[in-house]
Amino acid sequence: MLDIDHFKHLNDNLGHAEGDRCLIKVAGIIRESLRRERDQVARYGGEEFLVLLPETDVIGALKVAERIRRSVETASVSNPVTGVSGHVTVSIGIAVTAPDANVSSEQLQHQADAALYRAKRAGRNRTVLHQPGEAGNQALSPTSAAWKAAST
Numbered sequence: 145m146l147d148i149d150h151f152k153h154l155n156d157n158l159g160h161a162e163g164d165r166c167l168i169k170v171a172g173i174i175r176e177s178l179r180r181e182r183d184q185v186a187r188y189g190g191e192e193f194l195v196l197l198p199e200t201d202v203i204g205a206l207k208v209a210e211r212i213r214r215s216v217e218t219a220s221v222s223n224p225v226t227g228v229s230g231h232v233t234v235s236i237g238i239a240v241t242a243p244d245a246n247v248s249s250e251q252l253q254h255q256a257d258a259a260l261y262r263a264k265r266a267g268r269n270r271t272v273l274h275q276p277g278e279a280g281n282q283a284l285s286p287t288s289a290a291w292k293a294a295s296t
Contacts, residue, residue: 146192146195146209146212147264148166149232149264151190169219169221170234171193178208195209199243210271213236213269216232219232233268235269235271236260237261238256239255239274255274259272
């Protein structure tokens, strides 16, 4: 699950047309970051997107999430009328499950949502991983093995 950071501020201060342009730009970046035909993205509501990566392990999910996060962070969202450009960031919550696990889509979505809000509370513009069977969510840091694997 992915959420555009400070989107309400952007929408309130620059207007809904700017907010819509931002949503379109971020949606395009997400789509471009998905490399397999079976991977899917959907706008979940407001400024949230749900990304489904079937048959993807933890490292694969982290790689995709970090590719999306970095691509959004480095992109410029510009207004074609005023020429003003700005940068946005996203927070990402990841939930994974084993193919044979008895986890409903609602449970998986709840886990991803909890990880997303932990990413926001930890300062935004980051990815947080929640794995079933482990204590809580794991924030990725540049020194963690999972981060290093996702960054390659």
